[in-house]
Amino acid sequence: MLKGKAFKFGGGISTDHITPGRLAHLRSDLPKLAKHVLEDADPTFASRVKKGDFVVAGSNFGLGSSREHAPLVIKMSGVSAVLAKSVARIFFRNAINLGLPVLTCDTDGINDGDELEVDLAGGTVNDISNGKKLTFGKLPDVMLKILGEGGLLPYIQKHGDFKL
Amino acid sequence: MGKTLAEKILTQKSAGDACAGDIVISRVDLAFVQDTTGPLTVRQFQAGKFERLADPERTALFFDHAAPSPNRQLSNDHQLLRQFAKDMGCLKYDVGSGVCHQIVAEALAKPGDVVVGSDSHTVTAGALGAFATGMGSSDVAIIFALGKTWLRVPESIRVNITGRFKTNVGAKDLVLYLIGSIGADGATYKALEFGGKGLKNLTMSDRFTVANMAVEAGAKVGLFPSDEVTQAYLKAQGRGKDFQPLAADKDANYEKTIDIDLGRLEPMVAKPHQVDNVARAKELKGTKIQQVFIGTCTNGRLEDLAIAAAILKGKKHHPDTRLVVAPASPKVLLEAIAAGYIKTLLEAGAVILPPGCGACLGLHQGILGDGEACLSTANRNFKGRMGNPEAFIYLASPATAATSAVTGEITDPGEVS
Numbered sequence: 001m002l003k004g005k006a007f008k009f010g011g012g013i014s015t016d017h018i019t020p021g022r023l024a025h026l027r028s029d030l031p032k033l034a035k036h037v038l039e040d041a042d043p044t045f046a047s048r049v050k051k052g053d054f055v056v057a058g059s060n061f062g063l064g065s066s067r068e069h070a071p072l073v074i075k076m077s078g079v080s081a082v083l084a085k086s087v088a089r090i091f092f093r094n095a096i097n098l099g100l101p102v103l104t105c106d107t108d109g110i111n112d113g114d115e116l117e118v119d120l121a122g123g124t125v126n127d128i129s130n131g132k133k134l135t136f137g138k139l140p141d142v143m144l145k146i147l148g149e150g151g152l153l154p155y156i157q158k159h160g161d162f163k164l
Numbered sequence: 165m166g167k168t169l170a171e172k173i174l175t176q177k178s179a180g181d182a183c184a185g186d187i188v189i190s191r192v193d194l195a196f197v198q199d200t201t202g203p204l205t206v207r208q209f210q211a212g213k214f215e216r217l218a219d220p221e222r223t224a225l226f227f228d229h230a231a232p233s234p235n236r237q238l239s240n241d242h243q244l245l246r247q248f249a250k251d252m253g254c255l256k257y258d259v260g261s262g263v264c265h266q267i268v269a270e271a272l273a274k275p276g277d278v279v280v281g282s283d284s285h286t287v288t289a290g291a292l293g294a295f296a297t298g299m300g301s302s303d304v305a306i307i308f309a310l311g312k313t314w315l316r317v318p319e320s321i322r323v324n325i326t327g328r329f330k331t332n333v334g335a336k337d338l339v340l341y342l343i344g345s346i347g348a349d350g351a352t353y354k355a356l357e358f359g360g361k362g363l364k365n366l367t368m369s370d371r372f373t374v375a376n377m378a379v380e381a382g383a384k385v386g387l388f389p390s391d392e393v394t395q396a397y398l399k400a401q402g403r404g405k406d407f408q409p410l411a412a413d414k415d416a417n418y419e420k421t422i423d424i425d426l427g428r429l430e431p432m433v434a435k436p437h438q439v440d441n442v443a444r445a446k447e448l449k450g451t452k453i454q455q456v457f458i459g460t461c462t463n464g465r466l467e468d469l470a471i472a473a474a475i476l477k478g479k480k481h482h483p484d485t486r487l488v489v490a491p492a493s494p495k496v497l498l499e500a501i502a503a504g505y506i507k508t509l510l511e512a513g514a515v516i517l518p519p520g521c522g523a524c525l526g527l528h529q530g531i532l533g534d535g536e537a538c539l540s541t542a543n544r545n546f547k548g549r550m551g552n553p554e555a556f557i558y559l560a561s562p563a564t565a566a567t568s569a570v571t572g573e574i575t576d577p578g579e580v581s
């Protein structure tokens with residue numbers, strides 16, 4: 001069971017909001033880069049987020065660039081899962097490859113600051129602050145297998161190949 | 165049931181019969197990274213303790229986003245990539261070689277290939293009939309090592325093209341119109357497949373512009389059939405042998421069909437801060453711009469510079485508007501010099517950047533000031549994209565961009581010519 005606070009964002013949060021090109025020179029210094037996570041969407045996020053918290057967003061989260069640094073700095077900031085109405089393709093794949101769960105559900109009912117409980121195996125989100133319960137779509141099997149090993153690299157190291 | 169282009173290519177590259185919705189393990193014919201995604205790819209490859217590449221001759225590293233490097237950190241990243249190329253014996257396109265997608269188009273991708281790059285605009289090569297898609301550093305590190313990846317065979321949306329462009333209207337207007345109508349997530353996880361009688365009126369350069377922006381509608385791939393236009397292009401690159409004709413089956417199954425008559429399109433502009441926030445250029449008349457940027461993998465080709473030069477011939481850019489031009493490759497630059505376009509652009513007051521991404525992603529070479537607006541021929545106008553979250557980016561065609569550079573405000577090219 002994952003537990004934490006919701007940080008609510010709108011729709012269309014791009015990889016430029018998460019980790020913009022102007023910070024490309026920090027991509028080999030990840031702890032420094034992570035201090036700027038989601039800076040162009042909410043400059044206070046990085047200083048407020050705590051281990052276990054959730055990024056909760058509208059539709060098409062993570063659209064744009066293929067930069068894996070986007071899910072990477074979100075993960076490094078302590079976020080335990082991203083919840084969004086829908087997620088852009090490359091971001092989705094990158095997040096799973098890094099072992100960061102990305103869950104699609106109707107996030108409209110979740111407010112900024114709500115305390116959430118997420119049951120990854122059961123597929124449910126419990127909004128403790130307002131008593132609402134949500135279900136999220138099951139990840140495709142291949143992604144569950146990769147996530148189950150903690151990401152793509154550990155998966156391949158264990159299996160030596162794609163055994164999907 | 166017949167097959168879409170996506171299904172056809174993935175059937176060929178995987179063992180078995182690829183149908184939309186299937187998960188396949190596909191061979192990858194070309195894998196590449198650029199200088200801002202490459203270092204993480206190299207580190208993941210090393211963390212995986214892989215010792216060699218599956219195919220060094222089909223593995224490429226591009227130095228284009230920071231070319232030449234503006235700072236010490238990126239220079240160190242370049243060193244890491246150069247060392248990796250040396251150790252592994254793969255292809256290396258160092259600073260000055262141009263934008264990765266342009267080089268992939270000119271020299272590397274061919275019809276029927278599966279191409280994966282750690283750059284979202286890898287979709288550009290779909291114009292050649294290659295299943296070309298972007299992935300992150302970890303996925304590409306594994307492809308570097310194993311020569312294959314997993315893919316979900318996408319459902320396809322057919323875009324049926326008819327007619328021909330009116331004067332001052334081009335491929336950028338077509339793709340902006342398309343994205344404006346289906347939305348920035350209108351094709352998420354899908355293939356956009358272009359077809360129809362009007363395709364013969366789209367040059368290879370037009371097709372690259374359109375395929376390039378497929379990802380701005382969320383698409384996994386933007387595919388064109390491989391036809392006479394493709395063949396002529398490959399021949400002109402000295403790669404006639406790489407040609408094979410390729411098209412979807414007539415009875416292929418599409419999720420839906422979108423009809424576009426090229427003759428009905430008008431100059432379009434994407435307004436800040438989303439690519440699907442599209443309006444007709446006319447409607448934005450009077451919007452002042454402090455910079456015009458012509459270049460990128462979307463519109464930095466010879467044909468684009470030709471259009472800009474024709475409009476700017478004998479004119480000067482507006483005194484309140486800077487004009488920045490980045491040819492997509494050295495080949496483009498050389499041909500533009502030979503054709504006199506560069507002279508014309510310089511005489512109009514343009515700054516010519518070295519071949520590469522230039523001002524596109526806000527690393528250097530044309531970062532915007534607070535409150536400034538830029539009209540760019542690039543593919544993205546996200547907040548902060550050009551280095552400043554307090555700036556505003558509008559996207560348009562080379563014709564609209566060049567015209568607006570003269571007037572200092574967003575201008576439909578038809579209104580001045």
Ligand code: SF4
Pocket residue numbers: 228229263264265283285460461462520521524525542543
């Ligand atoms: S020109 Fe712009 S969009 Fe194209 S690869 Fe370079 S940074 Fe990306």
